[in-house]
Structure formats: structure tokens, C-alpha cells
Amino acid sequence: MVTEDPPALLLQMQGIVKTFPGARALDGVDLDVRPGEVHCLLGQNGAGKSTLIKVLAGAHQPTEGTILMDGEKIEIPHPVAALEHGVATMYQELDVVDGLTVAENIYLGHELANVGVTQRREVANRTRQLMERLGHPEISPHREVGTLSAAGKQVVSMARALSRDARVIVMDEPSAVLDSGEVDNLFRVVEELVAQGIAIIYISHRLEEIRRIGDRITVIKDGRTVGRNLDVASTSTDELIRLMTGKDVEYSFPERPGVPADAAVRLQVEDLSLAGVFSDVSLTVRAGEIVGLAGLVGSGRSEILETVYGARRATGGTVRLDGRRLHNGSVPTAVGAGIGLAPEERKSQGLVLDEPVYRNITLSSFARTARGGWLDERAEKKAAQEQATALDLRPADVERSIRTLSGGNQQKAMLARWLVHGCEVLLLDEPTRGVDVGARSEIYALVRRLADAGTAVVVVSSEIPEVLGLADRVLVISEGQVVHSGPAESIDEHQVLDMVMEGSAA
Amino acid sequence: MSEQQTSPNPAVDSPKTTAGRRRGFSALSGGTARNLGLVAALLLLCLVGFLTGGERFASLSNLMIVLSLASVIGVMAVGMTFVITTGGIDLSVGSVLGLTTVWATTLATQNLADQYGWIVMVTCALLVGLAAGLVNGVIIAYGNVVAFIATLAMLVAARGLAELIANRRTQLVQSSSFEGTFEGNLLGVPKIVWIFVFVVVAGWFLLTRTTFGRRTVAVGGNPEAARLAGIKVKRHLMYVYGLSGLTVGIAGVMMLARTGAGSSTNGLLYELDVIAAVVVGGTLLAGGRGTIVGTVIGVLIFATLSNVFIINNLDSSVQQIAKGAIIVGAVLLQQRISAPRST
Ligand SMILES: Nc1ncnc2c1ncn2[C@@H]1O[C@H](COP(=O)(O)OP(=O)(O)OP(=O)(O)O)[C@@H](O)[C@H]1O
Ligand SMILES: [Mg+2]
Numbered sequence: 056m057v058t059e060d061p062p063a064l065l066l067q068m069q070g071i072v073k074t075f076p077g078a079r080a081l082d083g084v085d086l087d088v089r090p091g092e093v094h095c096l097l098g099q100n101g102a103g104k105s106t107l108i109k110v111l112a113g114a115h116q117p118t119e120g121t122i123l124m125d126g127e128k129i130e131i132p133h134p135v136a137a138l139e140h141g142v143a144t145m146y147q148e149l150d151v152v153d154g155l156t157v158a159e160n161i162y163l164g165h166e167l168a169n170v171g172v173t174q175r176r177e178v179a180n181r182t183r184q185l186m187e188r189l190g191h192p193e194i195s196p197h198r199e200v201g202t203l204s205a206a207g208k209q210v211v212s213m214a215r216a217l218s219r220d221a222r223v224i225v226m227d228e229p230s231a232v233l234d235s236g237e238v239d240n241l242f243r244v245v246e247e248l249v250a251q252g253i254a255i256i257y258i259s260h261r262l263e264e265i266r267r268i269g270d271r272i273t274v275i276k277d278g279r280t281v282g283r284n285l286d287v288a289s290t291s292t293d294e295l296i297r298l299m300t301g302k303d304v305e306y307s308f309p310e311r312p313g314v315p316a317d318a319a320v321r322l323q324v325e326d327l328s329l330a331g332v333f334s335d336v337s338l339t340v341r342a343g344e345i346v347g348l349a350g351l352v353g354s355g356r357s358e359i360l361e362t363v364y365g366a367r368r369a370t371g372g373t374v375r376l377d378g379r380r381l382h383n384g385s386v387p388t389a390v391g392a393g394i395g396l397a398p399e400e401r402k403s404q405g406l407v408l409d410e411p412v413y414r415n416i417t418l419s420s421f422a423r424t425a426r427g428g429w430l431d432e433r434a435e436k437k438a439a440q441e442q443a444t445a446l447d448l449r450p451a452d453v454e455r456s457i458r459t460l461s462g463g464n465q466q467k468a469m470l471a472r473w474l475v476h477g478c479e480v481l482l483l484d485e486p487t488r489g490v491d492v493g494a495r496s497e498i499y500a501l502v503r504r505l506a507d508a509g510t511a512v513v514v515v516s517s518e519i520p521e522v523l524g525l526a527d528r529v530l531v532i533s534e535g536q537v538v539h540s541g542p543a544e545s546i547d548e549h550q551v552l553d554m555v556m557e558g559s560a561a
Numbered sequence: 562m563s564e565q566q567t568s569p570n571p572a573v574d575s576p577k578t579t580a581g582r583r584r585g586f587s588a589l590s591g592g593t594a595r596n597l598g599l600v601a602a603l604l605l606l607c608l609v610g611f612l613t614g615g616e617r618f619a620s621l622s623n624l625m626i627v628l629s630l631a632s633v634i635g636v637m638a639v640g641m642t643f644v645i646t647t648g649g650i651d652l653s654v655g656s657v658l659g660l661t662t663v664w665a666t667t668l669a670t671q672n673l674a675d676q677y678g679w680i681v682m683v684t685c686a687l688l689v690g691l692a693a694g695l696v697n698g699v700i701i702a703y704g705n706v707v708a709f710i711a712t713l714a715m716l717v718a719a720r721g722l723a724e725l726i727a728n729r730r731t732q733l734v735q736s737s738s739f740e741g742t743f744e745g746n747l748l749g750v751p752k753i754v755w756i757f758v759f760v761v762v763a764g765w766f767l768l769t770r771t772t773f774g775r776r777t778v779a780v781g782g783n784p785e786a787a788r789l790a791g792i793k794v795k796r797h798l799m800y801v802y803g804l805s806g807l808t809v810g811i812a813g814v815m816m817l818a819r820t821g822a823g824s825s826t827n828g829l830l831y832e833l834d835v836i837a838a839v840v841v842g843g844t845l846l847a848g849g850r851g852t853i854v855g856t857v858i859g860v861l862i863f864a865t866l867s868n869v870f871i872i873n874n875l876d877s878s879v880q881q882i883a884k885g886a887i888i889v890g891a892v893l894l895q896q897r898i899s900a901p902r903s904t
Contacts, residue, residue, distance in 0.1 A: 364789075366788070366789055386788060386789060386791050387791050387792075387793050389791070390790075390791030391791070396789060398789055403783075403785060403786075404785050404786055404789055405786050405789065406783065406786055407778070407779050407782035407783045407786055407787070407849065408782070408783065409782055409849050409850060410778065410779070410782055410849075414775070414779075418779060418786070418787070418790040418792075419790040419791050421772060421775055422772045425771070425772045428771045428772050428773065429770055429771055429772075430770055430771060430772060430774075430775060472790070
């Protein structure tokens with residue numbers, strides 16, 4: 056897509072600096088974007104990618120630096136100005152309003168109206184077209200967004216960016232909540248847009264995606280541009296990782312030591328059902344074993360975890376921990392018995408955003424460090440700090456508000472919660488969503504270490520290679536049914552995909 | 562919208578709001594800054610009082626009057642701070658206060674009090690308050706009824722019950738042991754002010770130093786996250802409304818000590834003063850942040866305000882207008898300095 060004769064630059068950001076009280080998030084970032092290219096922005100968690108695009112979107116004001124559009128200096132004092140300049144943004148954290156319908160969300164802020172009266176039919180028609188274009192004709196314009204899955208919400212957010220007739224579309228980790236089929240859809244749309252001369256700024260921690268659709272790459276480290284306009288085809292992965300992290304990191308899965316056949320069964324789920332979502336799911340996890348659940352988004356994997364955890368009331372079946380049957384539909388019982396869940400949507404399900412990092416980390420365990428109801432904040436901070444250091448949380452200051460952490464670091468804090476609490480069974484729903492390459496291998500290693508120490512782990516991930524690489528045993532879920540169960544080594548990505556597709560076609 | 566900012570105001574990043582973001586960065590320093598602002602407002606009011614009322618305002622006896630005025634509302638405001646921190650509201654406090662004073666002064670209760678002493682009346686007031694609070698809590702937490710509606714129903718019902726019991730008559734406190742214990746001064750300070758001080762200190766410890774307080778903040782900040790972290794959200798909500806009811810019971814005892822009579826009209830419209838004091842103090846109506854210190858200052862601001870008006874013989878309607886202005890002003894100010902909240 057890069058032509059021989061490079062077209063004039065569409066957008067330039069020069070020397071962007073952004074300081075927050077107590078933090079210098081951007082420290083001189085440059086970015087050049089050509090029309091009709093997919094420009095990838097790479098960097099570790101907390102490098103400043105989201106901050107940069109928020110500056111571009113008018114959500115943050117830069118402390119220093121200039122932004123040029125078609126060679127002319129522009130100001131973006133607020134989000135509406137960004138849209139007027141033709142910059143549409145899909146934020147990293149879902150930004151849809153749950154109580155409104157799909158169509159209302161898409162046209163929020165630029166409602167099609169005739170003397171103040173919204174043109175409902177027109178809006179519905181255009182929404183339908185957008186949804187078709189994104190490969191989701193089944194999502195009705197009148198559906199309430201709160202009833203959609205995370206992936207569905209992402210599609211709505213994407214449709215909103217498309218509805219703006221933008222010249223530059225920024226996508227901050229759009230694929231994090233999508234499964235491979237939906238990523239294909241996304242990429243098809245991206246290719247269409249690029250062919251029309253629209254520029255895409257694409258942020259992702261998945262290097263293979265960047266290889267697939269990227270044209271050029273800008274790498275940011277600690278708020279500075281360290282790699283500028285690198286050509287995707289001619290830059291090696293090692294080189295990219297070295298630029299991002301400043302060192303050589305191996306991107307690999309830890310060894311599987313193999314689970315002894317006589318290892319005790321920790322978690323035993325029998326014929327678990329949730330009416331209308333999944334039925335007759337049985338699984339056993341031994342001490343030291345990692346079981347992965349593969350499947351499409353919406354196949355019921357998250358719901359299975361949540362039901363095992365007691366956050367949803369099963370309509371049938373039993374959950375046993377170390378042979379003891381757990382009370383159906385009670386999270387406190389599950390937590391008390393030693394089950395932990397790192398939920399899929401960390402912002403709405405996991406974090407108390409206005410509270411400091413350490414209180415979020417100790418949210419499940421503060422009552423235990425407390426003595427007779429009196430909090431021991433010193434002990435809490437210490438425990439939180441230990442895990443923060445172990446997980447390389449950045450910044451490592453646990454007294455900061457968790458709201459100010461980058462997406463990937465918030466995810467690490469969620470994991471830290473269960474490390475501080477200590478679990479016999481750990482349920483991980485998309486544990487590496489939004490986590491950078493370096494930290495990913497750390498999390499894999501950590502999960503394996505926990506398993507080696509006797510924890511039973513269940514992992515749900517939309518990235519099939521991750522499930523296959525990390526787990527000892529894999530269950531393939533399709534349409535709420537277990538369609539395959541077996542050792543991870545004896546199955547490959549294509550087979551999983553086939554099973555998943557077959558199941559949903561049936 | 563994004564990780565750290567969601568604001569209807571397009572100028573999201575004005576220096577003022579960035580200063581506000583600091584709050585979470587160091588919760589204490591932001592809270593202290595807010596409280597300092599409130600203290601400044603209180604001092605300003607005192608200055609006005611001194612300039613207009615002179616000695617009549619700036620005397621020890623007048624200070625005691627202001628404090629006893631603040632005490633009854635103040636005790637209920639401590640309970641209300643917990644309720645509002647969970648993101649709820651308790652509209653029933655005023656009428657439940659009336660009910661507790663009536664129940665504690667019925668003929669039957671006072672006869673028992675003649676035999677066993679003041680403890681009977683106090684226990685009665687506390688139990689009635691607690692029971693009303695727990696009923697609110699059960700309906701809200703387990704019945705999934707919106708707090709506004711559930712406590713509105715309690716407001717109406719409790720007032721009705723109080724009228725029924727008292728037969729719309731004022732019931733004088735006759736127990737001399739009650740009068741001896743709660744009326745008058747201790748070390749020069751009215752006893753009900755001591756109770757207020759005690760409740761405030763206890764409330765502060767409870768909110769900032771105990772697991773109960775931590776749960777309250779977490780439940781208000783993100784109920785789903787609290788639930789998934791293993792906190793018994795429903796049970797906790799029930800306790801919080803029970804606590805509010807308990808503080809109303811305490812306030813009922815103080816009311817009897819101050820006025821010497823139980824009446825179904827006691828505490829009429831107090832809920833408004835209580836809620837106003839809490840919100841002006843800096844507790845977020847949306848939940849997730851509560852401050853006892855702020856609440857106390859809020860209570861003192863309103864008590865001082867009415868004192869200044871009374872001293873100057875000003876029309877109470879003007880006072881209502883001033884109150885309204887303070888509420889709006891304080892809340893506007895808070896939005897400036899507090900972090901934008903996500904939806
Ligand atoms: N409102 C804020 N106040 C203080 N610090 C902030 C604020 N917003 C972001 N930061 C800090 O700025 C740095 C960059 O954050 P940013 O969200 O841009 O990272 P990122 O590159 O998008 O990371 P990720 O891949 O995890 O999403 C981080 O250290 C973060 O803690
Ligand atoms: Mg980010």
C-alpha cells in the first residue's frame with residue numbers, strides 16, 4: 056500500500072509533551088501519518104500511546120508540541136474540534152452508553168435531526184448499513200447496547216468512528232476484545248478505508264496483527280519516539296521488541312512440566328448449565344494443571360467462568376472444590392473456599408477507579424489483613440507493593456489512583472489481587488488483554504509458576520495460540536457446548552478454528 | 562470515554578480539572594484541600610456573624626447554642642454519610658426521628674422507665690431507629706427497590722405511625738432519670754454536644770479505619786467489582802441503612818433531651834438539612850467517596866448560618882434562600898475540584 060512516490064503527509068505530530076501532576080506521560084513524541092496508510096503505534100504498557108491519541112482526539116491538551124494537518128498547524132482544544140478536523144477515535148476502554156440503543160450510540164453527539172426532531176428511520180437505516188459493513192447485520196439498531204457483549208460494544212464503537220466521515224481513524228487496541236473471526240472483519244474494513252485514502256492509526260500489542268495490516272510503525276518508549284516510520288516488511292520482530300523494551304525479551308510460553316496422573320482433583324464441575332447460555336459443561340482441573348477454554352466470543356466461555364465463581368446462578372449442575380460442593384450462586388462462598396476470578400471487563404467488573412491501586416489490589420483480602428475489623432493499611436500496602444514489583448507494574452507507586460494507570464497496568468493490578476489473596480483455583484478471563492509483549496511472557500510464566508505451586512488454573516482467551524501455548528488441556532466451546540476436550544499438544548490452531556466454526560454453523 | 566476522563570465539559574483538560582485529578586494520586590491531600598475550602602467558608606460566615614452580631618455572636622454561650630443546634634442534625638448526618646457513600650439516599654431520617662421520640666415517650670415506655678431508669682427510653686429509641694433502618698435496608702438490598710422510593714415510603718409510613726401512637730398529642734418527658742442523665746451540661750458543654758462528638762469520632766474511625774468503611778466505599782465506587790471481589794454487597798447495604806437508622810435513634814434521644822417532649826412533628830423536613838450537610842461536605846451523591854470531616858463542617862456551616870440570621874432578627878425566608886445558594890455553590894465548587902467520574 057505504500058506507493059513508490061510517498062504522498063504528502065496528512066498528519067504530523069511534533070515534539071508532543073504531556074505532563075500530569077506527578078507524571079510525565081509524553082516527553083517529546085513525533086508521529087507522521089500519510090493518507091491511505093495503516094500506521095502502527097507500538098510501545099509497552101504505560102509508554103504513552105493512549106495519551107498521545109487522546110491529545111490528538113482533543114481529550115487532553117498537550118503541554119508542548121504542535122499538530123499539523125495537511126502541513127498546516129491546527130489546535131484541538133476539545134473532542135468536537137478533532138472531529139471537525141477529520142480525526143475520529145476509538146478509545147481503548149469501551150466508551151459506549153449502556154442505556155442507549157445501538158443507533159443512538161453511534162449518532163451520539165451528531166444526531167441526524169430535522170429542526171430538533173431526530174430522524175429515527177434515517178438513523179436506523181444508516182446504522183443497519185454500518186453494521187452490515189462491519190459484518191454484524193444481526194445487531195439491530197434498536198438493541199440496547201448494555202445487552203451486547205464486550206465484542207458487540209466494540210463493533211458499535213467502531214461503527215461510530217466510521218459514521219464520522221473521518222480522514223484519520225485512530226484505533227486504540229480494537230482487537231483486544233475481538234476473536235479471530237471478528238479481527239478478520241475489522242481488517243477487511245480497515246483495508247476498504249485505506250483504499251479510500253483514509254489513514255488509520257492502529258495500536259495493538261499483537262505483533263502478528265501489525266504484520267498483517269500495518270504499513271509503517273512508530274515505536275514509543277517512556278513517552279519518547281524511539282523508532283520512527285519503520286517499514287513493517289523490513290523490520291524484524293526482535294528489532295521491534297528491542298526498541299520497545301530496550302532489551303532482548305524472549306516471547307515464548309513456559310515449559311509444561313506435565314501434570315502427574317495422581318494429582319488431586321481441585322475443581323470439579325459437573326453438568327453445569329445456565330439456561331439459554333450453556334448446558335452440561337463438565338470439567339475437572341487437577342492441582343497444578345492449566346485448563347484452557349477456547350471458543351468464539353459469545354460462545355459462553357466467560358459465562359462458564361462466572362457461573363463456576365458463583366457470580367451467576369446455575370440452572371443445573373454442581374461445582375465442587377476439593378470434593379466439597381459449593382453453594383450455587385454465591386461469590387463469597389467461592390472466594391472463601393479459595394476461588395479467584397479476574398473478570399473480562401476490568402473497568403466495569405474489576406476496578407474501583409477512584410480508589411488507589413493498593414486498595415484495588417487488596418479488594419478481596421483487606422478483611423483478612425484486618426484485625427477485628429480494623430484495617431491494617433500498612434500491611435495492605437506492603438502486600439500490594441510486593442506484587443506490583445513482581446509484576447513490574449508501572450508506575451510502581453501503589454498509592455496512585457488506579458484510574459491513572461495505563462490499560463495494561465490495570466490488568467496487572469487485577470492479577471495482583473488474586474496473588475495477594477492466594478487461590479486454590481484461579482479463573483482468568485482474558486488475562487493478557489491489553490498487556491504488552493514483555494509483560495505477557497511474564498504473566499505466562501507467573502501463571503505457570505502458580506500452577507507448579509499447586510494452583511488449578513482455568514484460562515479463557517480469544518487468542519487461540521495463547522490457550523494452546525499456555526494450557527495443559529484444552530476445552531473447545533461452541534455455542535455453549537463443550538465440543539472437544541484433550542491435551543493441548545495434540546491439537547493445533549486450525550483444528551480448533553474448524554471445530555468452533557462447525558459448531559456455530561450447525 | 563477513556564481511562565481517565567469522561568466529562569460533558571469539552572474543556573476536559575483545563576488546569577482546574579488536572580489539579581482535581583491529583584486527588585486520587587494522594588487521596589488525603591485532595592480531601593484536605595477540599596476541607597480547607599469548607600473551613601474557609603465557615604470562617605467567613607463567622608466573620609459575618611461577628612461583624613453583624615458582635616458580642617452576641619462571639620460568645621461562649623452562643624457557641625454552645627450553635628453546637629447544640631448542630632448536634633441532632635449532625636448525628637444523623639454521620640449515618641447519612643455512609644448511606645450516600647454507597648450511592649444511596651435515606652429520605653426517612655426526619656420522620657423516623659419523630660417516630661423514635663414518640664415511641665420513647667409513650668405512657669408504657671415512661672412507666673417502665675420509672676422502674677428501670679432512662680435506659681428503657683434510650684433502648685426504645687435506638688431499637689425503633691435501627692428497625693426502621695433495617696427495614697429500609699432489606700427492601701433496598703434484597704427487594705431491589707430504588708433507595709429513593711423505599712425511603713420515601715418509610716418517610717410517609719413512619720410519620721403516620723408516629724401520629725397514630727401519639728394521637729397527635731405532644732408527650733412530655735416525665736422520667737427524672739432521663740432528664741438527669743441527658744439534659745444540662747457536662748464540663749460546661751451540653752451533654753448532647755458530647756454525644757455528637759462521640760458519634761463523629763466513632764463514625765470517622767468506622768469509615769476510614771475499618772473493613773466496614775472500606776466495604777462502604779467499594780460498594781459505592783463500583784458495586785459489580787465489589788461483588789466479584791467477594792464482598793457481600795446486599796448484606797452490607799442492609800447494614801449501612803441499619804446504621805443510618807441507629808444514628809436516627811441516637812438523634813431521637815438527643816431531641817428528647819433538648820426539647821423535653823416526644824411529638825410526631827419532631828424532625829419535620831430534617832432529611833433535607835441532613836442530606837444538604839453531607840453533600841456540601843464533599844460526599845459524592847453518586848457514591849464511592851465519603852468524608853465524615855466534611856460532613857461535620859457542612860453541618861456547622863448550616864448551623865452557623867441560621868444562628869447568624871436569628872441573631873440579626875432576619876426573615877427566615879431569606880435564610881432559606883441563602884441555604885439554597887450555599888448548596889449549589891458548594892456542589893459547583895466540588896465539581897471543579899473533583900475528578901471527573903466515568904459513567
Ligand atoms: N490522568 C493521568 N494522571 C497521571 N498519570 C497518567 C494519567 N493518564 C496517564 N498517565 C500515565 O501516563 C503514562 C502513559 O499512559 P498511557 O495510557 O498513554 O499508556 P499506553 O501506552 O496506552 O499503555 P497500554 O498499552 O497499557 O494501554 C502511564 O505511566 C500512566 O500512568
Ligand atoms: Mg493504552
